[in-house]
Amino acid sequence: MQADDIRVEIVDAARLGPAERAAWRDLRATDPVLASPYFDFRFIEIAAQIAPGAKLAVVRQGDAVQGFLPFQQRGALLQPLAAPLSDFHGLIAAPGLSVARLLAQLPGVRRARFGGLVAAISDDLPGLAPRRAMAADLSHGFETYLAGRDGRFLKDKRRRRRSLERDHGPLSFSFRPATRDDVALIVARKRAQIQRTHQYDVFACGWTVSLLEQLADASADDFGLRTATLQAGGQVIAAELGLLSGGRYHLWFPIYDPTFARYSPGALMTLDTLEALAAAGVTRVDFGVDADNYKRDFADPFEAVFEGLIERRRGPRGHPMRMMGAARLARRFDRIVACEPGLVGQLRGGGGFLTAIARRHPRLGAALGLGFGLVGLAMMVD
Incomplete structure (x- = not known):
């Protein structure tokens, strides 16, 4: 599906009409990985009422709905809706729709951060770190x-x-x-x-x-x-x-x-x-991604999910997205930005986090420096 074949509309999830809700259910039913509770529209509707900066992109090709992308926006940064609580996220869409191409059409978005992107296609993968969803098969x-x-x-x-x-x-x-x-x-x-x-x-x-x-x-x-x-x-x-x-x-x-x-x-x-x-x-119980060894006692690896930062290069007429892998520190800052929509809250949270790092790991804290860390935090949403 080509980017110039589609149009994107940003709507309030609570005002999604019966036809769009039916399209959501149909699209979700076509892909087993979208059976996760995070893709249930009842979760999305509640999260969209509460999460600051919540938005819902509806993707159309002609009159037909091709997909949806729930998200929240922090400045120029796009995050999954309800981050950092949403372990799995991504497009509810027909096959062939690319996250990266869609992001290029969202106004004001220069970068997007994912921690458990599911159902991604090849255009979304270069530079993103693959992980495995861990689940118990019942x-x-x-x-x-x-x-x-x-x-x-x-x-x-x-x-x-x-x-x-x-x-x-x-x-x-x-x-x-x-x-x-x-x-x-x-x-x-x-x-x-x-x-x-x-x-x-x-x-x-x-x-x-x-x-x-x-x-x-x-x-x-x-x-x-x-x-x-x-x-x-x-x-x-x-x-x-x-x-x-x-x-x-x-x-x-x-x-x-x-x-x-x-x-x-x-x-x-x-x-x-x-x-x-x-x-x-x-029939299936999800344990999130394969970050903790204890999960292997209860669960087995299932489908791949992807983590990382997608950044759009600046320039005229929408250059392709540039992919960058995620660092552990970036994940921590990402949680702060997700929880705190305002700059004051982000700086307060970042300062507290870096102070905690310095207490636990004095050498690392000295290497990072409070000023360096807060500048990095501000750059995420710029």
């Missing part, structure tokens, strides 16, 4: 899933479960639609963990918490936020928020009580969650 039931896991891992977790129950009382597990109280509990404990580990607090900006609350309010039988909770002797020792869309589930925000770490409460809760999901008819 399509043949929980017992079949267990048969494919490492026996030593499962034996160890059975032993830890027995020890936990012996030392702290009966275990109980629940899996249910999330409430605002669940969101408050998990966010509070997640923020405490963030503070302990000197990470950037993605919940400090406020709108990210509001998104989770609205998703909890919007829960339906086949969609919405869910809470998994593991208790020992009546005490919550692990919990997690996840997102459901039909037969697909995405594990999202886990927490556990560090005083119970030797029992692996997070792993025990994950196994219980997978069993509950399989019983409910969920």
Whole structure:
């Protein structure tokens, strides 16, 4: 599909008409990777109401809808809608539509940052770093899933479960639609963990918490936020928020009580969650991208996703996009820019993050320098 064959319209997601919504459902149904809850229009509509700078590009060829790109804009930088919370993102589109070509038609956009771009085509790939989506296949039931896991891992977790129950009382597990109280509990404990580990607090900006609350309010039988909770002797020792869309589930925000770490409460809760999901008819559970080794205990690599920065060269008449790979530091700054739409908030967040780096890694902090880091942060959105 050629760029000059298409036209792009920026609309409010809430005002998308019945024909466009039907086109969204049809396009999503044609590609299995778009079954992720992040591509469910119910998620998009809620996120578009809450995420600052939210926009929706509708791509047409003649009178026919060819695709959609949900995004949020920070100055000249395009990010996935609801970043940094949206682990997977990309076009909901007919085959052959290129992200890079589409970006060239969006006014005011000079660069775009992706962390889990799915369904990309060759025009989008040069220079972007490939990663793998990690997922648990539950399509043949929980017992079949267990048969494919490492026996030593499962034996160890059975032993830890027995020890936990012996030392702290009966275990109980629940899996249910999330409430605002669940969101408050998990966010509070997640923020405490963030503070302990000197990470950037993605919940400090406020709108990210509001998104989770609205998703909890919007829960339906086949969609919405869910809470998994593991208790020992009546005490919550692990919990997690996840997102459901039909037969697909995405594990999202886990927490556990560090005083119970030797029992692996997070792993025990994950196994219980997978069993509950399989019983409910969920066929695939997403763990995000292959960034953490622990995911391989539960999940296997599935389709490729891509990470990186796409930058348009300056010049007349829209030069092709130049691709640049993502650096770890850029990912961290990207979260700050995503959470903080204003320059003051971005500089405050960047300063706090660099101070935390300096505390944890004095040599790295000295090498970066506060001024250098903040200049780099400002350049991302310029």
